[in-house]
Amino acid sequence: xxxxxxxxxxxxxxxxxxxxxxxxxxxxxxxxxxxxxxxxxxxxxxxxxxxxxxxxxxxxxxxxxxxxxxxxxxxxxxxxxxxxxxxxxxxxxxxxxxxxxxxxxxxxxxxxxxxxxxxxxxxxxxxxxxxxxxxxxxxxxxxxxxxxxxxxxxxxxxxxxxxxxxxxxxxxxxxxxxxxxxxxxxxxxxxxxxxxxxxxxxxxxxxxxxxxxxxxxxxxxxxxxxxxxxxxxxxxxxxxxxxxxxxxxxxxxxxxxxxxxxxxxxxxxxxxxxxxxxxxxxxxxxxxxxxxxxxxxxxxxxxxxxxxxxxxxxxxxxxxxxxxxxxxxxxxxxxxxxxxxxxxxxxxxxxxxxxxxxxxxxxxxxxxxxxxxxxxxxxxxxxxxxxxxxxxxxxxxxxxxxxxxxxxxxxxxxxxxxxxxxxxxxxxxxxxxxxxxxxxxxxxxxxxx
Numbered sequence: 001x002x003x004x005x006x007x008x009x010x011x012x013x014x015x016x017x018x019x020x021x022x023x024x025x026x027x028x029x030x031x032x033x034x035x036x037x038x039x040x041x042x043x044x045x046x047x048x049x050x051x052x053x054x055x056x057x058x059x060x061x062x063x064x065x066x067x068x069x070x071x072x073x074x075x076x077x078x079x080x081x082x083x084x085x086x087x088x089x090x091x092x093x094x095x096x097x098x099x100x101x102x103x104x105x106x107x108x109x110x111x112x113x114x115x116x117x118x119x120x121x122x123x124x125x126x127x128x129x130x131x132x133x134x135x136x137x138x139x140x141x142x143x144x145x146x147x148x149x150x151x152x153x154x155x156x157x158x159x160x161x162x163x164x165x166x167x168x169x170x171x172x173x174x175x176x177x178x179x180x181x182x183x184x185x186x187x188x189x190x191x192x193x194x195x196x197x198x199x200x201x202x203x204x205x206x207x208x209x210x211x212x213x214x215x216x217x218x219x220x221x222x223x224x225x226x227x228x229x230x231x232x233x234x235x236x237x238x239x240x241x242x243x244x245x246x247x248x249x250x251x252x253x254x255x256x257x258x259x260x261x262x263x264x265x266x267x268x269x270x271x272x273x274x275x276x277x278x279x280x281x282x283x284x285x286x287x288x289x290x291x292x293x294x295x296x297x298x299x300x301x302x303x304x305x306x307x308x309x310x311x312x313x314x315x316x317x318x319x320x321x322x323x324x325x326x327x328x329x330x331x332x333x334x335x336x337x338x339x340x341x342x343x344x345x346x347x348x349x350x351x352x353x354x355x356x357x358x359x360x361x362x363x364x365x366x367x368x369x370x371x372x373x374x375x376x377x378x379x380x381x382x383x384x385x386x387x388x389x390x391x392x393x394x395x396x397x398x399x400x401x402x403x404x405x406x407x408x409x410x411x412x413x414x415x416x417x418x419x420x421x422x423x424x425x426x427x428x429x430x431x432x433x434x435x436x437x438x439x440x441x442x443x444x445x446x447x448x449x
Contacts, residue, residue, distance in 0.1 A: 002367050003279060003321055004427055005358075027326060027354060027432050034352070036360045039339050049348040050338065053355050055362070055385040057338055061330055061349055063393035069330040071395075072348055081206040082175065083263065084256035087398075097242050099398070101249060102257065105236040106398050111405060114233065115302040117153035118406050121146055122413040124159070129418060133448045136423055138441040143273035143410075144173060147266045150406055155261060156216055157230040168212045172262065175205035175434075213258045217251055234258070263434065265399050268324035269406055271435040272389075276318035276411055278428060278442045279369050281420040286371060290314055291449065294416035311408035311415075313371035318407075319389040321369065324435040326354035328391060353388050354436070362386045419447040 006027040034040055038054035052058055061069045070091040083089055087098040125146035129137075148169040149160035158165050216234075223229035224238060237257065241248050249257065280287040289310050296307040328351045336343035343349075358366040363386070364378045373379035390397035397403075414420075423445055428438035 001282065003282065003369050004429060005321075005367065006430055027430060027436070030352075030355070034355050035358050035366070038361075039341070041341065048344070049350055050341075050343060051350040051352055051355070052338065053352065053359055054339070055356075058351055058356065058388070058392070059385075061351065062388070062391065062395070066393050066395060068333050069349055070333065072329040072331040081203055082209060083259050084210075084252070086256035086260040088260040088264065095395075097245070098253075098257070099394075100242050100244065101240050102237055102398055104240055105233050106402060110233075110236070111401055112302045113231075114154045114402070115305075115405065117157075117232075118150050118409055119300055121149040121153050121159075122410045124149060125410065126413055126417050129414070129446060130448075132446055133418070135446055136426075136443055137446050139277050139420070139444050140270065140274040140437060140442050141173075143277070144266070144270040145169070146410055147270040147273065147406075148172070148262075150269070150410075151262055151266045154402075155233045155258065155265075156220065157232045157234075164212050164215055168209055168262070171205050171209045171212070172266070175202060175209065209262075210255055210259065213255050213262075214251070217254045217258060221251065221254075233261075261399075264397060265402065267435050269403055271324040271437060272315065272318050272322065272403075272407060273410055274438070274442050275322040275430075275436070276315055276407070277414070277420050277444065278422075279318055279321070280314065280411075280415065281422045281444050283369055284419075284421075286310075286314060286369075287415060287419065290411060291415040291419075294412035297412055297416055305405055305409065308408045308412050310371065311412045312404065313374050315404070315407040315411060316374060317369060317371045320357045320387060321367075322430060322436045323353035323357055323389045325389075325391075326432050326436050327352045351388070356386050356388065359386060415449075417449055419449050421445040421447060 034051065034053065038052075039057065040051045040053070042049040042051070052061065071089065079089060085094065087095060087102060090098055125142065128145075129142065145160060148165070152158050152160055152162065152165040152168075156165070160166060160169060217238075220229060220234050220238060224235060229235045238249060238254055280290060293308060293310045296304050330349040330351065332343050332345055332347045332349060334345050336347075357363070360366050363382050364373065364376070374383065390400040390403070421444060423443050426440075426443040428442045429440070430436050431439045
């Protein structure tokens with residue numbers, strides 16, 4: 001039994017056929033040969049784009065020479081309405097300054113400090129689901145809800161039931177279905193006056209979300225000024241000055257950062273958790289292993305996380321098969337030569353975790369679900385060289401450690417109380433929206449354990 005993936009397109013299609021496929025779904029627009037290729041070239045009348053799927057090239061771009069391959073400005077065409085000039089889109093000195101302010105919030109004991117909020121969100125999720133035992137449930141909705149709850153509790157010390165938090169969550173659910181990770185503007189050069197391929201509904205949702213985040217941010221700034229702000233991630237970030245300039249984030253800058261925290265910390269976690277639950281339903285033997293291990297949560301302390309090894313490997317495997325961010329785009333700042341091909345300045349360099357994580361020349365059983373692979377020689381080697389669900393190098397996701405506590409904790413909490421069963425008539429088909437989601441949702445039957 002192989003977990004579902006999109007049906008790749010034929011190896012040869014016209015440019016216009018490709019663009020139509022691309023607008024429909026980024027993943028199914030890619031040919032089968034990319035799962036074996038070390039590198040592929042895409043030619044358009046406007047420019048050339050190169051997908052690199054060889055670990056040495058990925059390492060060069062992300063780790064060894066990241067300054068020579070900054071994030072492509074084309075990626076911002078799709079995400080700037082929501083994320084502004086956030087750390088996810090910025091390059092150069094602006095990015096460095098933002099990371100100097102943000103990184104301390106996720107260092108050292110801060111992860112342990114956020115654990116009680118994660119635990120409370122996971123317990124609240126289990127409580128909500130008790131009323132739905134026996135039902136067919138759409139688990140992306142469930143995981144989106146609990147991941148949003150985690151973010152609001154850890155960032156602003158409010159639960160998802162908080163009025164503004166609930167409204168942000170609902171608006172974001174709409175936005176993620178309206179706006180792809182890479183829109184057509186990422187691959188077609190456009191003059192400033194040309195339309196940017198944003199629907200009115202996507203623009204409106206992004207504006208609404210930012211206005212709601214502004215309310216939370218302004219209130220927190222006032223609480224900080226009056227000395228009554230809780231010691232959470234928002235307070236930590238808003239009160240941390242840049243060690244080089246001594247300046248903190250201004251309100252608009254903080255709105256940008258909260259937007260990306262919500263995208264990176266909620267949308268990506270929700271995607272990975274939903275696919276993990278589907279995989280566990282598809283492989284009930286692994287589900288029972290996680291459920292048995294989850295009894296360790298009788299002691300709901302941060303130290304217990306070290307005992308949830310199977311849950312961690314399951315979550316890691318879900319991130320491999322269904323990386324939330326399936327592709328990343330960089331731009332060459334100078335002429336290069338990759339695998340005997342000349343790469344011109346300004347060329348788009350596409351790094352695809354989706355394809356790298358299933359690279360047939362590297363992984364044993366690349367399309368199979370096997371959490372035990374992480375203890376094998378092949379799995380360990382590929383984890384070092386061909387596994388980048390959180391990117392890699394200086395731009396690695398700041399919240400990677402956060403996610404690797406949150407994911408296994410929520411999985412264990414839910415499997416401790418419930419069983420999840422597949423529904424034969426509802427097999428999910430992965431597509432790329434803001435993250436890798438299912439075309440028609442992920443539907444499972446909830447059974448009391």
